[in-house]
Amino acid sequence: MDLEKEIQAGRLLTGTDQKMVEGSSYQLRLGNVYYDLSENGKRIELTEGEKVLIKPGHRVVLITEEEFNVPANMVSRVVSKGSLFSIGLSPVATYADPGFSGNLGIVTQNFSNRYVELSQGEPIAKADFSKLSKPATKLYNGQHGFQAEIWPIKTHLQKTHSEVANDRRVFSEQEEALALLPEATRVTIRRLENRVLWLLAMLVLAISLNGIALYLVETKSHLLDDFYGVLGSLIASGIVAVLALVVGFLGRTK
Incomplete structure (x- = not known):
């Protein structure tokens, strides 16, 4: 598959920049919206020229500028840029299923003790596309969190220390x-x-x-x-x- 031709034709991805095609992958750019999961999934829309700010220890969902349009006979694998590891952001490996359509959310955490700023349009991940031996029968179904203006977080799985204090595997809050x-x-x-x-x-x-x-x-x-x-x-x-x-x-x- 000629990735450059597919992107030029408006297939697989839209809102693209041909300069982001690199070898067998496309470099996904940072859009103007992100979610701060450490602040109850707060949705933050950036103004023109404003940067994403990731506080120390915070987990965020970075929304891509490009929109995916994955056909039934393909799958896309996405990994974050290695340059982001060196400044303290956790590595990311995810994928877009056959049938997925829309902007992709990339979850990462700032493990450094410094604030991290990312500019809009900056490459944050690479996506490659693989052709399946046959079209998938169960396609991705449902609205992505970005399109729904929410980020679905399974908060019922998160517990405070007091809620699990009686578990034999849990020590004092200080410990x-x-x-x-x-x-x-x-x-x-x-x-x-x-x-x-x-x-x-x-x-x-x-x-x-x-x-x-x-x-x-x-x-x-x-x-x-x-x-x-x-x-x-x-x-x-x-x-x-x-x-x-x-x-x-x-x-x-x-």
Whole structure:
């Protein structure tokens, strides 16, 4: 099959640019609509010149500028551009069934810690077309989410921690949250938590010792007793300060 001739004739794809034909595939471009699944499937229509903005950790559906028109005897396989992997977007592999007609939605997630901007018309995926040995009998049926102005999300499959807390495979919310982080980050957070606990304990100790010293000062009228009370308070504060320095030093060297 001559892909370039098919596209020139307006078959397989419409709204195309001949420059996007590359070897045996066509480079699909980003349209002016996308959905942010991390914000309850919010539909965002871009103004002229406005870019798609994918926030860190967010999952989005990018809608292609081109429209598919897959005949009954063909199938199209779609993979995202390798250049998008390097900036933190998850890889995509999907397909358009025989009979599919309309713009294609490509789901991807930003795994980086930076905001990703994509310009309208930028190539985001490649589509190739394969001819079947015989026409499919069960063709794609139904409106695509883009045409219906919704994106069908099976939200009933998504659960909060409280809804699955009794499952034996689910740990505390804090442990589950830490499990999502890299090991080095988890270790650092645990060390910080332990250091805070030690510092709080020493703070309580300092307050207690100073309280005892002040009590001795208030209940004794002799000058020597006053001196010993103040000295005890200073010694208690010094001990706590030294312990805090030791804990901080050990925390840095581990």
